[in-house]
Amino acid sequence: MKRYLLFFCTTGLLYVSLSSSSSGPSSTPQGVQTAKNGCGGAGCHGSTFTPTNSTIDLIEDGQTSPVADGKYKPNGSYTIGVTVFAPSAQKFGFIMLVTDAAGNQAGTLANPLSLPQAKITTKGQFTVAEHPSPISPVGGGLAVPGLDWTAPPKGKGAVTFYVAVNAVNNNGSADAGDNYVLLSKTYQEGFPVSVEDVEREIEVIAYPNPATNLLNIDIQNSTSNKYHYTIYSLAGTVAAQGHVGNNVNTVDVSALASGTHFMSITNGSEQKVITFNKL
Numbered sequence: 001m002k003r004y005l006l007f008f009c010t011t012g013l014l015y016v017s018l019s020s021s022s023s024g025p026s027s028t029p030q031g032v033q034t035a036k037n038g039c040g041g042a043g044c045h046g047s048t049f050t051p052t053n054s055t056i057d058l059i060e061d062g063q064t065s066p067v068a069d070g071k072y073k074p075n076g077s078y079t080i081g082v083t084v085f086a087p088s089a090q091k092f093g094f095i096m097l098v099t100d101a102a103g104n105q106a107g108t109l110a111n112p113l114s115l116p117q118a119k120i121t122t123k124g125q126f127t128v129a130e131h132p133s134p135i136s137p138v139g140g141g142l143a144v145p146g147l148d149w150t151a152p153p154k155g156k157g158a159v160t161f162y163v164a165v166n167a168v169n170n171n172g173s174a175d176a177g178d179n180y181v182l183l184s185k186t187y188q189e190g191f192p193v194s195v196e197d198v199e200r201e202i203e204v205i206a207y208p209n210p211a212t213n214l215l216n217i218d219i220q221n222s223t224s225n226k227y228h229y230t231i232y233s234l235a236g237t238v239a240a241q242g243h244v245g246n247n248v249n250t251v252d253v254s255a256l257a258s259g260t261h262f263m264s265i266t267n268g269s270e271q272k273v274i275t276f277n278k279l
Helices: 030-037 195-199
Strands: 013-015 054-060 077-085 093-099 108-110 119-123 126-130 147-150 159-168 177-187 205-207 215-219 227-233 240-244 248-252 260-265 271-278
Touching: 054 177, 077 159, 077 177, 108 126, 108 240, 147 227, 205 271, 215 260, 240 248
Parallel strands: none
Antiparallel strands: 013 077, 054 077, 077 147, 093 126, 093 159, 108 147, 119 126, 159 177, 205 215, 215 248, 227 240, 227 260, 260 271
């Protein structure tokens, strides 16, 4: 399985996004609003600053360059790249949120490789990415591999990435030496390359079924070596997610509750939903 990573560490480039808490943004709803509006309350980090360089990019799985037309593919799998120039900061923090035009969750953020610089947190109806603890700079900035984003299904419309970044002096107080920046970027809904891409369906065999600890996933009739999977409970809540390649993969399901689960497997143009039981 090949994973595309982004590294930004040249002359103080900061990768990813904010909070007024050393262990991540506050709980709902303030933690979510932080990504859009900044801290805006007691204990906040200074005031805003204008970076000399900042970007929010999407890199589609299998590609090495950011999306250039400002559009995402429904159900597509992407790596997110965010840069902010902040050479004087001693520590960094961030929060990232993706919404549709109505302000609802858009797609799914994931940290499938358990990158130590980020954690995925549920805040009410939203799933956000944020820092688990203050992050030390590298080369005057911050270097973090890209998080994953699975785009929403067709019909969601435009989506906006909201990212807030703390650049702090690490003196133990929220004071004038701390600053934050708010970023946002909107991507319009695009279309698959062809009708064949929309209609194509991979073949997936899951065994043993029911499973106790490990579930083997055999992907056939595929044209890609990387797929994103999401496991849902019968109630529709996300129970697990990650990546698999073509051919035979092993997924750890030992932490799932007993009962019936759905697994959605997609790479943006190919998709399949299967059912399996956990003992």
